[in-house]
Amino acid sequence: MATVDVGIRAHRVFGRSRLARNLALAALVAVLAFLTAYPMAMLVYGSLHTTPPGEAGTFSLDGYRAMLSRANALVLLNTIGLSLVKTGLSMALALFLAWIVARTDTPYRESLEVMITLPFYIPPILTAMAWGMLATPKGGLLNLAWTGLTGQREPLINIYSYGGVVWHMMQYSTPFLFLLMVGAFKSMDPALEESSRMSGASAWTTFRRVTLGLMLPVTTSAFILSFIRGVESFESALIFGTPAGIEVITTEIYHLIHHVNRPDYPQATALALGIMVLMFGLVVWQWRLLGGRSFFTVTGKGYTPRVSRLGRWRWVTFGFCILFFVVTVVLPVGQLVIGSFFKFFGFYRVSMLTLDHYQAVWQNRLVWRALGNTLLLGLLGATATMMLGGLVAYVLVRTRFGIRPVLEILAWLPWMMPGMVLGVGFLWAYALLPGPIQLYGTLWALLVAYVTLGTPLAVRTMSGAFAQLAYDLEECSRVHGAAWWTTFRRILLALAWPSFAVGFILIFFVILRELSASILLYSVGNEVLAVVVMRMWTEGKAGQVSVIALVMLGLVFLFRFAERRLVRTHLGRS
């Protein structure tokens, strides 16, 4: 958490009166506590009780004792290793791509920005299917091409390996990190870098000590978010790791819940909570790293975002971005597009050409109902989450209230818990909610769960953005008589708009793809797209799933281009 020399004076935050301020803070804490601490408390109970909530049993530490085994320790080391490798590689790649798009004169930057982020929006099960076909050692298309070109019978790539798991995880983490960082790169006043160059520093020194230095809140937040996501990653490990004997914490938890006669919730929740405690160590590291330093890159002085001129090298950077796009999007999505026109996935014979998959999806009322539910939940959820995240981020970054550590911890909690365990926490929390409030079984249960899941991302995104804004901007607005809410809305949010928009889209598509909580909370009539896709996948309807994935990609294009227009308009005004 970034602390600064002088925070906004307390009596001006949320309103003029102390009562208004205290009530607002209490409400913020209460909302976060309900969203995050309440389901977590259910999970803590589950880890300390022989039976799940609502069932007679006794308190016991058996779950924690079972957790502390040599086998689990080895799996944990494996998990951390995989995530570190994945995050390190993705971070380097994402930083380079963000610099190219935001700070250079590489041609077609706006289109490249959209293209680079596309892999994030493709459901992991589909990219796994596509990469399975491309890189399986026996008959994968890339290996067949290698054999054809070189005559070598030994396969070049084996996707069912440690490298395969890392590679698949990178498909999502690289665009994810790129999205988190590109907005901050754009918002930086180039005068800071120019000062460095004028003082004699080389381009590389300037990039390392000024650019990256000022981006520290954003890059460290992004690193932590991505690393934790890597620790909790599931599909990549299950599909490409398990067949190769590579187990991670989430596949262990999955086994404990879904592949034993009686789900072992004590050990599963104990494992998940243990991971959460370890991940908090990372958050504390970030607090120490950023504490007491200033990261203002947007001040009251106006600036025009300027780019570095690369000369002929701009075509090299352009080519690099295109290569990234071809490898991470064209190859797997090409498989999806082709697969959607053939009766069986991977069988490209003229006799098997068909439009049946498109027709089946078009005629499937459940798909359209689920899409409608998901779009509604996505729009409402992303809006609510970003507003909540913005408010929390403001208190964390721009005030000195003593309540900040509590808010920070509450805001981080959901991100550190594997989705399949958190989903169980939501089920227990909402179904066992006392009193007349009927949340379970309604669409609102899904909305509340999605807001909870998205809050850490929203807070991280907005914290990074707010840390870059100098206080003189707020003070100016106040001096001219604007109330706190007006200043928040028209100055802070406006200046942080690129990050707000990115956070909105990220959370929207996280909601679109979310399955672990949805499968336990949805009810008939409230189906969401991820559940319908899971059902189709289990039925073997890969062709129809491909069609839906292409529909989702179409939505992505619409959203991203709309977002680019809005950001350009806002940046132009500000």
Add this chain to the structure above:
Amino acid sequence: MLTRRTLLRLAAVATVSAGRPALAQAPADAEWKKLVEAAKKEGKVVVYNGAVGTPALPKVGAAFEAKYGIRFELLEARASELRERIRTEQAAGKVLGDVSHNGSTTTALQLAEGTFQPYGALPNAARPVAPFKADGTRVPIYVIPYGILVNTDMVKPGEEPKSWKDVLEPRWKGKILSDDMRALGGGAVFFMVTMQHFGQGFHEKLAEQQPHMNRDLRGNYPRIARGEYPLYLPLTLPDILELKGLPVKAIKPVEGAPYVRFDGALFKGAPHPNAGRLLLDFFLSDEGQLAYGNLGFVTTVGGLESKISPEARAVAQTSLLGTTDPKLQDEMLKLAKQIYK
């Protein structure tokens, strides 16, 4: 534990078209009419289905709706997820589901946990033929038999494995794709049943064949068809009907098919109990059974063979080797993990 001889005898009975139905209590006509009226007043029935994506259940639902005008609603999730949902709903007193449609192992475990209520007198409860029987709380709906899938381009007719033990031949080493036997599902069913019938030695030798195991059930069929591996086990035999046009073939080993039974039961606290009972009865009607039979599943009610398509009948007519024992499930999963490291 059923001996092999007893099982073969029972399997022979199961494949005979007309069996002697087990004794069960049928309701009086007037009582049944009252139940049907009450069910119609309830207006809907919600089914929690653990066989995600099964195409039969929506067909059963459509036929049920057409016959009674009662809305059929389906909620699907994995067996373990459904089990936790209904447990939590019952603990909270907010039960949303009426009927369970799930594997017999999960149903047996839930029965022991007190999840269900007796369904009372049903007209069709007496129809299942031995070894299947409605026991007052559970109705046996259908059976999934398992076999072997072979790639016909890679495996010529004379070279196909004819028995389960043929997969132990050296020529199949490194060439077997398998559903993960260390996880719940078809792989675990295959493991437990063949362990019981062929002994641990069978699996120790099978482990030496280095089968490539994963949990991507539906993704494995195209891999066999594409020629990545020549053999896959265990194949859900009815799935062969969906693979027409691909160079694959289903093999029914001579020893018989390990199988899993799917049961229906009424949840305690069900919000639409009469509609639930009506549906349980409908599962055992001709329309209900034929929805499964025409997809290649083994029906639990006899005498319907002439009404099932020849193609589906050919798949379903198989001798049954045996099924899982819920009490031994955890022990078997541990053993599978030890053997298949």
